[in-house]
Amino acid sequence: MPLIYVIEDDAAIRNELIQALKLVGFNTAFCTDFANAATRAIEAAPDLVLLDLTLPQTDGQFVCREIRAASQVPIIVLTSRATEVDEVMSMTLGADDFVTKPYRSRVLVARIQALLRRAAGQTERNVLTHNGLSLDLSRSIATSKATGKSIELTKNELRILALLMSRAGRIVPRADIMQDLWESEAFIDDNTLTVNINRLRGTLEKIGVTHYLVTHRGQGYSV
Numbered sequence: 001m002p003l004i005y006v007i008e009d010d011a012a013i014r015n016e017l018i019q020a021l022k023l024v025g026f027n028t029a030f031c032t033d034f035a036n037a038a039t040r041a042i043e044a045a046p047d048l049v050l051l052d053l054t055l056p057q058t059d060g061q062f063v064c065r066e067i068r069a070a071s072q073v074p075i076i077v078l079t080s081r082a083t084e085v086d087e088v089m090s091m092t093l094g095a096d097d098f099v100t101k102p103y104r105s106r107v108l109v110a111r112i113q114a115l116l117r118r119a120a121g122q123t124e125r126n127v128l129t130h131n132g133l134s135l136d137l138s139r140s141i142a143t144s145k146a147t148g149k150s151i152e153l154t155k156n157e158l159r160i161l162a163l164l165m166s167r168a169g170r171i172v173p174r175a176d177i178m179q180d181l182w183e184s185e186a187f188i189d190d191n192t193l194t195v196n197i198n199r200l201r202g203t204l205e206k207i208g209v210t211h212y213l214v215t216h217r218g219q220g221y222s223v
Helices: 011-023 034-044 060-070 084-092 105-126 155-166 174-182 190-205
Strands: 003-007 027-030 048-051 075-079 097-100 127-130 133-136 141-144 150-152 214-216 220-222
Touching (some): 003 011, 003 034, 011 027, 034 060, 048 060, 060 075, 060 084, 075 105, 084 097, 097 105, 127 155, 133 155, 155 174, 155 190
Parallel strands (some): 003 027, 003 048, 048 075, 075 097
Antiparallel strands (some): 127 133, 133 141
């Protein structure tokens, strides 16, 4: 079941919230070290974060910004600070939803479930997988399932790999790859493409992915 991470300093409210989440089957985790709340939340790798704005040692909007800088995890701000400024600022800093206290448990759970569904759909659209490699298009990160290692790609590496993975099992002509790169305003000719392909191979080797790109002489490349 999804893991919901709760950042709430009021113990009574936090316990009530955790019990409501557990009743509908969610796993939960929480922190009491609010100065490092963002770090604790990221380390927990939750599916969604519930975040209060009024916290000791820090401010919830700062925590929201810190989490969003490192992760795309859905964030729901759950707070008694119900001003328009607080809501606008929270959404600007990366929150996905804003719920004011007091809240109704059923409504909150429904909003959590809806946000988790949207996040799952977005992840499916933004991640390509093939033959032990996953490519996060939104973050430009390739991950090897075999080694668990990840690496960030350059713009050209991302475009080339995304095109090849989207046509997995088929030969992609060199002309098609160059056309795709031309549209990104990168200057690409035949020799430059070869250099970019070799750089991509080298990048993938750093995470233990070897012989992934196949060269078809006189035709193009495939994965």
